[in-house]
Amino acid sequence: MKLLSYTESHLDIKKVAKIIKEGYTICYPTETLYGLGCNCEDQRAIDKIYDIKKREKEKNFTLLFKDLNMLSDNCETSDSEARLINKFSPGPFSIVLKVKKQSSINSKIISPNKEVCCRISSHPFVIRLFEVLDTPIVSTSANLSGNNNIFLFKTIYNTFHNLVDCIIDYGDINKSLGSTIVKETSSDLVIIREGDLSSSLIMDFYDGKS
Incomplete structure (x- = not known):
């Protein structure tokens, strides 16, 4: 297991990208929580994340994207979905979208x-990672x-140092509920999970009240 300390000047971000591209697993910081992640194209690595997490295979993971362009290359977005993404991303906002047939996810x-x-994450580590990584990652x-x-x-390290291939040390993080997850239906916008971003703020924007 590699333990890499995050500083803007010293972290070899290309090494982290290589670890991911080669099918290994990482534990890394986001603006909400530490995440477990891997290459979204690698089934073996994805299976390992399920095993580490002890998560039912029927429950899917979130994917992190560099920006709206990378997201649009892989997923379909309506005009209203794109407006939401542009308004609330990057940050603790997640949205459920249809995957395009040509996507490599x-x-x-x-x-x-x-x-x-x-x-789309606003965390400086993730932003730096996507400067050298051209595929979405599991989160x-x-x-x-x-x-x-x-x-x-310390708890992150003690829990996962024998389970993942690389841990990015960003120190302790602030308490968080995670990202707020939404999904647009044929008739409305549904809040799937309330997180750090206020659902009322999202709904007011969606309904044209802000």
Whole structure:
């Protein structure tokens, strides 16, 4: 297991990208929680994340994208969905979208409805990573399924150092509910999970009140 400390000047971000591209797993910081992640195209790595997380295979993961361009290359977006993404991303905002047929996202993390949960992160580590990585990455909170979120790096390390291939040390993080997840239906916008971003703020924007 590689333990890499995050500083803008010293972290070899190309090494981290190589670890991901070669099918290994990482634990890394986001603006909400530490995440467990891997290459979204690599089924073996995805299976390992499921095993580490002790998560039911029927529950899919969120994917992180560099920007709206990378997201649009892989997923279909309506005008209203694109408006939401432009308004609330990057940040603690996730949206469920249809995956395009030509996308290279592994089917293991695509729902039976051909959907995936998408997010653009504002965390400096993730931003730097996508400067050298050209594929979306899996993102699921770094805790065991059903357990509380972890905010102390010592607990992150003790829990995962024997399970993942690389951990990015960003220190302790602030308490977080995770990202707010939404999905547009044929008639409305549905809040799937309330997170750090206020659902009323999202709904007011969607309804044209802000």
